[in-house]
Amino acid sequence: MKHCFVRVHCGKNVTVEVAADSLHAGFVRACDELGLKPGTGGLLPPCNLLADSGWLLILTVGLVLGQAETWQEQADFRTKITGCGAAGHAWPAGLFS
DSSP states (O other): OOEEEEEOOOSTTOOHHHHHHHHHHHHHHHHHHHTOOOOTTSOOOOEEEEEETTEEEEEESTTTTOOOSSGGGSSOHHHHHGGGGGGTOOOOTTTTO
16 A cells, blocks of 8 residues: 655644645645646545544555545545544544534
8 A cells, every 4th residue: 555654744733834835835735745646537546534633644445445437436435434433533523624
């Protein structure tokens, strides 16, 4: 499974603007490292993205959420990532409402 960790500036005591710029730059860098490029229709291949405690992780989907052509084909993303809660990850209140 291809993956990439990138150090980002986000979390407590970081302004939204700084976090957004850092997360975007980290996302672009990780996509470049993994060779993730938009396909026909301009969509990236499916992947998982986790950000916490100053790190951004992108995992290619092949063995994580199943095979699909685009992220839109993933069946009910909400139920698939709520399993991360059982692994000790805390998601912000209202994230999925």
